[in-house]
Amino acid sequence: MTENAYHPQSLEPAIQERWERDGYFHAPAHPSGEKFYALAMFPYPSGQLHMGHVRNYSIVDAIARYQRMRGKTVLHPMGWDAFGLPAENAALKNGSAPAAWTFSNIEHMRGQLKRLGLSYDWEREIATCTPDYYRWEQWLFLQLWEKGLAYQKLSTVNWDPVDQTVLANEQVVDGRGWRSGALVERREIRQWFLRISAYADELLAGLDTLQGQWPDQVLAMQRNWIGRSEGAEIHFPLADGDDVIKVFSTRPDTLFGATYLAVAAEHPLAMKAAESDTTVARFIERCKHVAVSEASMETQEKEGVPLGIQVRHPLTNALLPVWTANFVLMGYGEGAVMSVPAHDQRDFEFAHKYQLPIRIVIQSAENSPENPHELEAALTAPGQLIHSQSFTGLDSQAAKGAITEALVARGLGQKTVNYRLRDWGISRQRYWGNPIPMIHCPHCGVVPVPEKDLPVELPTHYQLHDPRSPLLDDPAFLQVDCPQCGAAAQRETDTMDTFVESSWYYARFACPDAEQMLDARAADWLPVDQYVGGVEHAVLHLLYARFFNRLLRDVGLLPKDGAHDEPFRRLLTQGMVLKDGSKMSKSKGNTVDPQAILDRYGADTARLFILFAAPPEQSLEWSDSAVEGAHRFLQRIWRMVQDYTGPVPTLAQPLGDAARDLRRAIHQCIERVTLNMEDRQHFNVVIAACMELSNQLARAEATPGSDEHAVLGEGLRTLLLLLNPFAPHLAEALWDKIGDGVTILTHPWPVADPAALHSDTVTLVIQINGKLRERLDFPIASQTKELEASVLAHPEMARHLQDKTVRKVIVVPGRLINIVVS
């Protein structure tokens, strides 16, 4: 073993020490020149880094380091999504306090991240479970309460009757509590909600501005989740009394085909009917029961019972019966639908089952039976209206507008838009989370904690014995004087969903020490230029963060200039890390511990492999031998640079042929790498191009003093610059030897020299009828006509062309010539 062999285990910590000492990764308070904010979705401090983390952070670090070399002022922070259930579970399992457990995990994982050599500005580190962070979230909650964007309503939870606690969905296993094994009950309790629905339209429209910057898949998922549908609200007056039943329909053109109404089991009219009708009461009871087991929901048969009441059709005044049915959702629209069996498949099936009338009112080209008994399925296509009074003859599109207008004229309806998106329930009946800053007073009702009393600190001294929140039993936390009347009152004990913390942390990173939620630094650094994380957050986290960014704007913390509406300009969703074809997980026992890879090969090998094995958005198959391959490549680079003797010479002009070809390869590599760093971010191709170049450099006949030796020097330096984002420790150590004395971290990214790319000749592929036959060289400046003539006259072509008639010659400049013969 020679003293200058490649030893990442000692080399990497030494380089990391240098980076830390020189403070290269500290971002200034305000960016100077062009800024670039690179961010990975921050981790939950579970205790150990896994390969998914390594992949995520290697991608972002490569981008951050690349952007620094492009001369940008880079912000690249890291923090901890530190509230949440696992800390409570761990506390119950081994008696640790959630806070202590969390902070010790953070300690360990921070060490692992540092060992990976990720270029974070550690001075901006945030842990969301510290009062310095969550107090601002409480502050924002008070602003939202003022604006009516935070409110309380009844909502269903899973209740464990043995442990006397609310369970999260993932704590319910086969309908039973995960710990007690007791059958879970559903309970309605008052919970806190944020009115994200008020931003539905804006969140939907904002997606258009992200087109091309976010994966189409994520945009599509968010669009579906918001689920906007246009239609009409239609009022059906009750036959007895003054009341109306409101329904929502996307097909007001089929209004004359409505033959009955159906309301949800929880609908007030159904509840009222149940008081005097035992059949209805029993049906409602059964609906509640079935809803408990979610599996049966999917296969559930469509069922219903008549309520014994009638409504009048808003345009014909015909009497229609009202049913309650198990497929009508109380939470969507008005909890009631008009049923048009002829033109809606679900209504069709229901009408058949209960012998309800079917009226055909739309005729379409493909299918136009006039007799309802001929129908085998609902006619859902748009078409021309029939049997629809004065609207007969209109097409569906026109009829939607005309019928809606007629309803408006009678005061029995209006054009309206409905969303699938529901308001965000943020209440958690858990201990380890951010306390909701509200007080319940027996006289004043719900009263906000005064701003001066923030933060409501979460006590951290409890020893947990069962899953019940200790806040419920702690008078020191619970008892408080009402801020309004001074009477004895109680604190809210619900804490916030941890998605709330992750909805604004990216903004806090810009000003982690601000004495308000955000200060002017946030506007300077936002939006995040490149965000990277798992596709599992495609909807919830990414939608909530988009919502919160607009809330921050609307309480005046971010500019209303249009440029700060969206939090994340560009999004990359990285694929999973697989082993033996399935996701790495402890339960499957197929995990690879990043620590073991670091110990054995070092951070550069781990990072290089994980970026080389697949494009970042695709899933990645772990391969021990491919890791070896990545390590071999780094060793080869190490040796090539060590073997490069003498100072790097300057290039002689003009160069010999071999040196010129080598230099062209170097600059073609720069072009190819740069393109992939910017546009497609296919780092696997970038690394492949570097490997290709290293192979070419290794083959060079470079005796010291020759042209090629000088070009080899240029090639090796270029290679180190191109590899720096992926193997930064090795690149820096070797740069010490053959670089220019200035740190490689901020060295300008190489630019391809047009003179080096130039060639006097071009090799064209010659095809006959589209099939490859020859490769021939031609002068670079040849005109199409000249090329055509010289290829047909070329001696190599004679045997391909004999006994053939040339019909056509296609010349694609710089690429190929296709000779069409017969």
Place this chain on the structure above:
RNA sequence: GCCCAAGUGGCGAAAUCGGUAGACGCAAGGGACUUAAAAUCCCUCGGGUUUUCCCGUGCCGGUUCGAGUCCGGCCUUGGGCACCA
């Protein structure tokens, strides 16, 4: 059922606009060096033929001088949503 991706060697994958299919790497086989091994270096590596062609990018058609790439129709896999009126 609806929406969105993706199907290329033994394996991971390349191939900006329609223009040389399989770059780069892994595995495998052969060779050099070595007492030997490791390491390193060189050669081969889609299939069929054996000296020049034929076939080949999930399947069937189409457009084109030319299709992995575009169009139509299927099949398979993965992901999302799912009684949304």
